[in-house]
Amino acid sequence: xxxxxxxxxxxxxxxxxxxxxxxxxxxxxxxxxxxxxxxxxxxxxxxxxxxxxxxxxxxxxxxxxxxxxxxxxxxxxxxxxxxxxxxxxxxxxxxxxxxxxxxxxxxxxxxxxxxxxxxxxxxxxxxxxxxxxxxxxxxxxxxxxxxxxxxxxxxxxxxxxxxxxxxxxxxxxxxxxxxxxxxxxxxxxxxxxxxxxxxxxxxxxxxxxxxxxxxxxxxxxxxxxxxxxxxxxxxxxxxxxxxxxxxxxxxxxxxxxxxxxxxxxxxxxxxxxxxxxxxxxxxxxxxxxxxxxxxxxxxxxxxxxxxxxxxxxxxxxxxxxxxxxxxxxxxxxxxxxxxxxxxxxxxxxxxxxxxxxxxxxxxxxxxxxxxxxxxxxxxxxxxxxxxxxxxxxxxxxxxxxxxxxxxxxxxxxxxxxxxxxxxxxxxxxxxxxxxxxxx
Numbered sequence: 001x002x003x004x005x006x007x008x009x010x011x012x013x014x015x016x017x018x019x020x021x022x023x024x025x026x027x028x029x030x031x032x033x034x035x036x037x038x039x040x041x042x043x044x045x046x047x048x049x050x051x052x053x054x055x056x057x058x059x060x061x062x063x064x065x066x067x068x069x070x071x072x073x074x075x076x077x078x079x080x081x082x083x084x085x086x087x088x089x090x091x092x093x094x095x096x097x098x099x100x101x102x103x104x105x106x107x108x109x110x111x112x113x114x115x116x117x118x119x120x121x122x123x124x125x126x127x128x129x130x131x132x133x134x135x136x137x138x139x140x141x142x143x144x145x146x147x148x149x150x151x152x153x154x155x156x157x158x159x160x161x162x163x164x165x166x167x168x169x170x171x172x173x174x175x176x177x178x179x180x181x182x183x184x185x186x187x188x189x190x191x192x193x194x195x196x197x198x199x200x201x202x203x204x205x206x207x208x209x210x211x212x213x214x215x216x217x218x219x220x221x222x223x224x225x226x227x228x229x230x231x232x233x234x235x236x237x238x239x240x241x242x243x244x245x246x247x248x249x250x251x252x253x254x255x256x257x258x259x260x261x262x263x264x265x266x267x268x269x270x271x272x273x274x275x276x277x278x279x280x281x282x283x284x285x286x287x288x289x290x291x292x293x294x295x296x297x298x299x300x301x302x303x304x305x306x307x308x309x310x311x312x313x314x315x316x317x318x319x320x321x322x323x324x325x326x327x328x329x330x331x332x333x334x335x336x337x338x339x340x341x342x343x344x345x346x347x348x349x350x351x352x353x354x355x356x357x358x359x360x361x362x363x364x365x366x367x368x369x370x371x372x373x374x375x376x377x378x379x380x381x382x383x384x385x386x387x388x389x390x391x392x393x394x395x396x397x398x399x400x401x402x403x404x405x406x407x408x409x410x411x412x413x414x415x416x417x418x419x420x421x422x423x424x425x426x427x428x429x430x431x432x433x434x435x436x437x438x439x
Contacts, residue, residue, distance in 0.1 A: 229270020
């Protein structure tokens with residue numbers, strides 16, 4: 001990533017008269033950006049109606065490693081054990097939708113970002129997800145299959161998809177769900193939306209504030225038609241008995257402006273003719289919403305969901321084993337198995353726990369008065385090696401989806417023998433009565 005940013009900056013500085021100037025010169029380097037936006041620089045931009053693409057969207061690989069794939073397989077199995085299937089809905093990277101020629105035009109020169117190579121990495125990730133037992137539509141392949149759709153899939157001044165992009169993503173998901181052979185959806189072919197809708201949504205754009213603050217440029221809002229789906233829920237005469245049940249646990253793509261602004265849940269409901277309960281959380285990170293619904297016991301109801309959709313941004317990705325171990329821990333945690341605490345977490349912000357003789361498969365932390373949002377976990381092994389992973393929770397997750405328990409799966413760690421675990425955290429925020437349990 002550093003190599004990419006360096007090349008990106010150099011390319012921006014070497015501007016040529018063949019291309020329009022960026023929105024402002026400050027976008028070219030982190031050193032010239034206000035601190036609030038520094039991590040987003042360098043920023044690709046052009047005229048006010050051109051794409052604005054920030055550095056955090058320019059990752060060059062999406063491939064999870066073998067450990068992550070194995071954890072995903074276990075996560076998928078846990079959902080199946082609950083009588084439901086897991087689908088992952090990941091919007092494609094914006095630079096890949098913009099395309100190579102657009103990036104080079106905005107960068108003012110050749111750019112060290114190969115759209116074809118990064119696309120191959122994204123496509124391979126989707127295949128690995130499918131191989132792990134997850135239903136995973138390839139939204140990149142779908143979005144670039146038609147130039148009109150490619151142009152309409154994303155807002156150019158916003159990091160989110162448009163209502164058209166959301167509806168098309170729901171359609172791609174519906175075809176994958178049908179192909180998966182889930183009984184609840186066997187008799188309902190995917191329903192196509194109507195693009196001739198009278199409903200519209202105007203998006204000012206999440207990158208507009210940055211453009212105004214840094215460049216003094218007002219980016220024009222963009223109005224998009226909201227595709228319309230026939231939906232039995234809106235037909236008072238329709239019999240909705242026996243409709244499939246879907247839980248959507250996503251990010252700001254499905255929970256924008258404190259509502260489902262892009263109508264993601266409506267699109268999924270319409271194309272699959274199902275009841276969709278949306279528990280998405282804007283600002284919840286990769287697993288904030290889905291961990292929350294697990295911890296809140298929403299997957300243990302008498303009537304199981306036929307499908308759980310985990311929607312997450314490509315900028316969060318699935319390459320962080322700590323995030324996956326935290327989600328797997330939430331699925332596998334069983335308070336009935338908890339023994340006495342192995343340790344009380346010290347207010348100093350660091351607690352070391354010897355586990356050499358326990359060989360635990362699960363660590364559960366009880367934090368009844370904590371405001372901690374991140375816990376670093378140092379795993380030390382018999383051969384002297386160390387891994388550091390993290391557990392993360394976001395403050396945006398609503399109270400109804402929060403829990404005093406943080407769980408972390410220790411299963412299938414490297415065979416060299418786990419010896420100790422050191423927890424590092426914000427000491428004053430850990431609160432009273434914080435304990436660690438193993439089983």
